Amino acid sequence: MSHRNFLKTSEFAPTWYEKTAIRAPVCHDAASLSDTYDVAIIGAGLAGLCAALHLAKAGSKVVLIEKFAIGQAASGRNGGFCTSGWACSSQDISKMVGPAQAQALDDLAEEGLGWMRERAFSKDYESCQPVNGCLTLSLFADDKLDISKPGLTKLIRGPRYKSGTLDSTAFHFHPLNFMRCLTLDCLASGVNIQENSEVTKVRSVGDGNTDLSLGDDGKIIVTASQIVITTGGTGGAQFSQLTRLVLPIQTFIAVSDPMPEILAHHIPTDLAIADTRRAGNYFRKLSDGRLLWGMGISALSAPSHKKIKTMATKDIAAHLPELAKDMQSANIKLAYAWSGTMGYARHFMPYVGQIAKNRFCVAGFGGHGMNTAPIAGKVIAEALLGDTNRLEAFRSIPRRETFGALGKVAAEVYYRTSQIKDKIKEIVT
Numbered sequence: 064m065s066h067r068n069f070l071k072t073s074e075f076a077p078t079w080y081e082k083t084a085i086r087a088p089v090c091h092d093a094a095s096l097s098d099t100y101d102v103a104i105i106g107a108g109l110a111g112l113c114a115a116l117h118l119a120k121a122g123s124k125v126v127l128i129e130k131f132a133i134g135q136a137a138s139g140r141n142g143g144f145c146t147s148g149w150a151c152s153s154q155d156i157s158k159m160v161g162p163a164q165a166q167a168l169d170d171l172a173e174e175g176l177g178w179m180r181e182r183a184f185s186k187d188y189e190s191c192q193p194v195n196g197c198l199t200l201s202l203f204a205d206d207k208l209d210i211s212k213p214g215l216t217k218l219i220r221g222p223r224y225k226s227g228t229l230d231s232t233a234f235h236f237h238p239l240n241f242m243r244c245l246t247l248d249c250l251a252s253g254v255n256i257q258e259n260s261e262v263t264k265v266r267s268v269g270d271g272n273t274d275l276s277l278g279d280d281g282k283i284i285v286t287a288s289q290i291v292i293t294t295g296g297t298g299g300a301q302f303s304q305l306t307r308l309v310l311p312i313q314t315f316i317a318v319s320d321p322m323p324e325i326l327a328h329h330i331p332t333d334l335a336i337a338d339t340r341r342a343g344n345y346f347r348k349l350s351d352g353r354l355l356w357g358m359g360i361s362a363l364s365a366p367s368h369k370k371i372k373t374m375a376t377k378d379i380a381a382h383l384p385e386l387a388k389d390m391q392s393a394n395i396k397l398a399y400a401w402s403g404t405m406g407y408a409r410h411f412m413p414y415v416g417q418i419a420k421n422r423f424c425v426a427g428f429g430g431h432g433m434n435t436a437p438i439a440g441k442v443i444a445e446a447l448l449g450d451t452n453r454l455e456a457f458r459s460i461p462r463r464e465t466f467g468a469l470g471k472v473a474a475e476v477y478y479r480t481s482q483i484k485d486k487i488k489e490i491v492t
């Protein structure tokens with residue numbers, strides 16, 4: 064797809080985050096590139112920026128190359144929930160890698176959350192507007208989470224929610240501003256950042272180095288001793304060692320017009336809220352009194368803004384019918400709608416480690432990257448600096464082919480089946 068057509072899709076539709084963001088830092092131009100780098104990182108999402116920051120702080124000469132503007136992909140257009148754990152459940156991780164490595168992965172996810180909290184709540188990152196706490200809701204009567212129905216009605220007026228649980232270590236925030244603050248940190252630490260520069264070719268050269276060609280004409284060449292691929296769900300054929308393991312999956316967000324009084328009545332809490340279904344929703348109040356509503360995935364289709372707004376309108380009415388009625392009476396519309404691409408492995412866990420001589424990858428965080436991508440970036444940086452201890456936990460994650468188009472169909476079927484199972488469970492419990 065050409066760059067122009069790409070910009071027309073909901074994947075690059077303007078987000079509420081962009082409208083309310085701090086100014087984007089000025090990155091480097093091609094003239095500032097040196098001949099060789101210790102490490103070249105491809106993809107400036109949260110994983111890439113974190114890896115770059117840790118490496119540069121330890122004294123490595125680092126170049127970070129981003130196809131678009133920083134924060135335009137998943138890391139700057141997501142729901143803004145930063146919670147513990149991984150996209151895969153703890154039980155499934157334990158079954159896959161055994162209890163010891165599962166514990167190590169759990170500890171890493173916790174450390175990632177702590178790393179994000181420390182920054183998001185610091186003075187330099189105040190534009191991220193962090194808010195403490197995440198409420199998880201269950202639609203299933205047999206879940207019996209610790210906040211039962213009477214307690215729940217003080218937090219949310221939705222008849223289908225049966226019980227809930229509060230995670231006070233989690234928080235929600237403005238992810239694009241976080242990305243911009245982190246970019247400033249990287250620049251201050253000496254990382255050379257090239258935006259709007261796609262790596263189109265990767266070629267090993269004689270002395271163990273790798274040449275990266277930038278742009279369609281490939282005239283700009285960057286040489287590095289080691290490369291780290293952090294392309295999320297959007298890497299192309301030039302990274303086939305990684306893209307055969309990670310599927311690009313779309314997910315969707317809509318944001319309403321401001322309606323602070325209506326929201327205060329129906330959602331009398333500032334907590335971020337998500338439900339426990341595999342194919343569930345997440346929502347939160349934004350700083351200017353709007354509702355952010357996240358929903359759905361698709362491996363096969365890329366719905367228009369209009370379609371995303373229709374999906375969100377139906378979804379809100381199904382879960383918060385009184386809120387939907389008040390929105391309609393007050394003529395509150397959905398002002399923004401966008402999608403974003405996540406990278407998913409078949410087992411929902413990321414691939415973090417070596418994929419070829421002097422080539423490493425950090426990708427596949429699915430819908431749960433805000434704590435996991437930064438810690439994985441740190442662990443790969445440690446490994447490149449000579450300490451591979453904490454890479455062990457990631458090595459225990461099996462590499463599984465996704466089988467391209469076939470894998471996408473399987474992912475779509477899995478999602479639709481999960482939706483049906485969720486519906487049946489809600490009815491029978």
Ligand SMILES: Cc1cc2nc3c(=O)[nH]c(=O)nc-3n(C[C@H](O)[C@H](O)[C@H](O)COP(=O)(O)OP(=O)(O)OC[C@H]3O[C@@H](n4cnc5c(N)ncnc54)[C@H](O)[C@@H]3O)c2cc1C
Nearest residue numbers: 106108109110130136138141142143144262295403432433
């Ligand atoms: C709509 C949406 C809502 C989400 N909500 C949440 C949430 O609330 N909480 C949560 O924890 N997670 C959430 N996620 C998931 C989370 O955003 C991701 O897991 C995380 O951002 C992944 O980070 P990353 O660095 O791996 O990838 P990305 O942020 O996708 O970064 C990869 C970068 O690589 C660049 N790139 C690709 N190919 C090339 C190339 N050839 N040359 C140069 N650059 C290249 C891309 O342009 C991109 O900037 C959500 C995701 C989406 C899309």
